[in-house]
Amino acid sequence: MNRHFWQTSPKKFLFPFFLLFVFLLSGCWDRKEINDIALIRAAGIDKKQDGKLEITVLLYVPKVSGGSEQGMEGGGGGSMQTLIRSAQGKTFAEAMSILQEKISRQIFWGHCEVFIFDEAIAKEGIAEHIDLFLRMPEFRERSQLFISKQKAQKILSLISPLERDIAEVVRELGEQKLGMTVTTKDFAEMLVSEAGDTAVPWIKILPPIEGQEKKQTIAYITGTAIFKRDKMVGKIDDSVTRGLLWLRDEIKYAVITVTPKDEKGYVSMNLLRANSKIIPKIKNEKWEVILEAEAEDDIIQNTTNLDVTNPRVVKSLEHQLNVQLAKRVNETLKEVQKDMKADVFGFADAFHREYPEIWKKEKDRWHVIFPNVEVTVAAKIKIRRQGMNSVLPQFPKKEVKEE
Structure with missing residues (x-):
């Protein structure tokens, strides 16, 4: 009799299990639509005279291909537009919170490939910022780090004549291995090594060609910043x-x-x-x-x-x-x-x-x-x-x- 039951009613036997699995599926309750998030491509950290940090981000703004709009407070062309926004705070985390108040979409750091620290921040120490990048799962461990004497905000405002934005320029230069390439993970590993001393590529704005606008240029790697532990002590060419x-x-x-x-x-x-x-x-x-x-x-x-x-x-x-x-x-x-x-x-x-x-x-x-x-x-x-x-x-x- 049992054998006859298995041969004639397999669907009746399995149906309750399939029904149970339906209730266990998570669905899309926590989905994030592209129209609801602001994708950060690069970020800069500058020191202000009052001691606060200024965080500047380069945002990706998707537009219809062939549109007539040409970037906002930034640069770009075609379907890639950029938007620059800044906020100040006593810590990076506080500045992030204030920055969110100025942007209508939810900030997403998962696409941030470049972090630029100005020299003043580097001399004070950048370990506390790297700590934040490693603690928050949204940040990428493979993001590249750079140091500059010029303000990070000024660098991120450049309009690249070749690449889609300045973040792509700096990332590509790092990938070419013309100098040191240091990611967030690399810096943390150097910091916990036996000596604990670190090094980060140094970038500088390339003077624009005569006749071009001041922002129509790029930043390029031109040496290395040397750190004792996490504090910059000098630069080599x-x-x-x-x-x-x-x-x-x-x-x-x-x-x-x-x-x-x-x-x-x-x-x-x-x-x-x-x-x-x-x-x-x-x-x-x-x-x-x-x-x-x-x-x-x-x-x-x-x-x-x-x-x-x-x-x-x-x-x-x-x-x-x-x-x-x-x-x-x-x-x-x-x-x-x-x-x-x-x-x-x-x-x-x-x-x-x-x-x-x-x-x-x-x-x-x-x-x-x-x-x-x-x-x-x-x-x-x-x-x-x-x-x-x-x-x-x-x-x-x-x-x-x-x-």
Whole structure:
């Protein structure tokens, strides 16, 4: 009888379960329509004279494609419009609350890709702001951080002639790895490292082309802000930043130009791939670091009369590349290690991994040990390709002179 029941009435048996599942479904009770939210693309934090913080946000305003409206208090074109709004408060959270009062739609931070801090805020410390970004689930851990001497509000008001908005410009420049790329998560990880010192890319407004409006330009990466813990203590330029990237194994893009010995003209080489690692050594109570750097380059321009297909010429150029790399790293060490005494290279973590017992005893003295750590650069750069032509047609072939 039971068998007959299962064969003839399966629908009657399962129906109560399906009915129960319907009541358990959540539905769309908490949905947020695009027409009801304001999408923030970038945010800036400035210090006011009265001590308050000023938060400036770049909002995405969707418009009908081909519409005649052209942005409001911001810039843009086509279907992408931007809107700039600011609010002040004693804390970032308070300024956020006041900002919401000025916007008819609910603010949504999930699309914010860029945070810009002005120099005054950076010198006071930005850890409390990073704490907010990490605590609130709406903020993205992959948002990129930047520091600028110019007010963040002024930067966010720029009208990009190429990208859809200034947030896209700054984000794309960061992704190109021309300098350091630091996200909210990266900054927090550096802050809780053994040394606790940090670094953030520095941006500056590019002067507009003559004849263009002042706002029709972009901000670009031009160096790195160096922090002791979360407080900015100095800035290094692009050249010194290259050495920093080598020490951190973050070098991705570089064009290096050298002047061969006793020659007129230059040879420019493009970096194909590179990797580096720091090897800590403690011997007779002396703390040392060896930087092992390897790279492969292509020759992309030769304005000399040297035949770059000649192995002796290539060997000489490789030697010059190795010397130039060591020089650049030493410049970085002088400014950051000796002058600023900020361990943004990861030396402390390297010693902790290699010598855990010694590190446990000496870590409280790291601020004394670090400036005196000796660094040796062991570079090995190879030239892989010389291009289609070995020399320019009007130049006779010539071998390099012996060193």
